Amino acid sequence: MMGKDVPILHGILVITTVAVLQTVAEWTINRNKRLEIFMEGRADCLVEDGLIVTSSLDRNNLSHEDLFRFLRSKDVEQLGQVKRAFFETSGLVSVWCFPKTEIVPGLGIQPMDYRPDGHPVTCGDRIEKTGYYSCRYCGFTLLMKQGARFTPCEKCNENDWSSSVRPEVDLV
Structure with missing residues (x-):
């Protein structure tokens, strides 16, 4: 197994020791919440x-x-x-x-090249038509009126906006 000078019993002892240590570690981690979070993290x-x-x-x-x-x-x-x-x-x-x-308008997640609204609009630009617009950074969505100007997002203070994707819901 490990060479001609090492008995197989030594190999079995090493494997058994590792298995026992693994079992003890799992048992300890599963019974200590802080240790579990430290070792395994959290969602x-x-x-x-x-x-x-x-x-x-x-x-x-x-x-x-x-x-x-x-x-x-x-x-x-x-x-x-x-x-x-x-x-x-x-x-x-x-x-x-x-x-x-319960679905509401929100930020579309298509790749940038495939988004129907094209490129984002920024602060100071005029809103071309009334509709829902989403912050491109945090997804915050607002109904904005035609002719108004885009302002920084009230949630994250970023400047880029895009047209929101409206849900297509069949309520029947």
């Missing part, structure tokens, strides 16, 4: 009620496009559908969506 909320939790993106070294990619893989079209999205310790994203009747 981090990335989206809450359709708004991006930007501090969580920063903490987990994720970009907006990373988040959008995860959400698209879960068949999400816009942030107004998302009740909560968690970045799990496994590296996966868990998504809970609102029921169809």
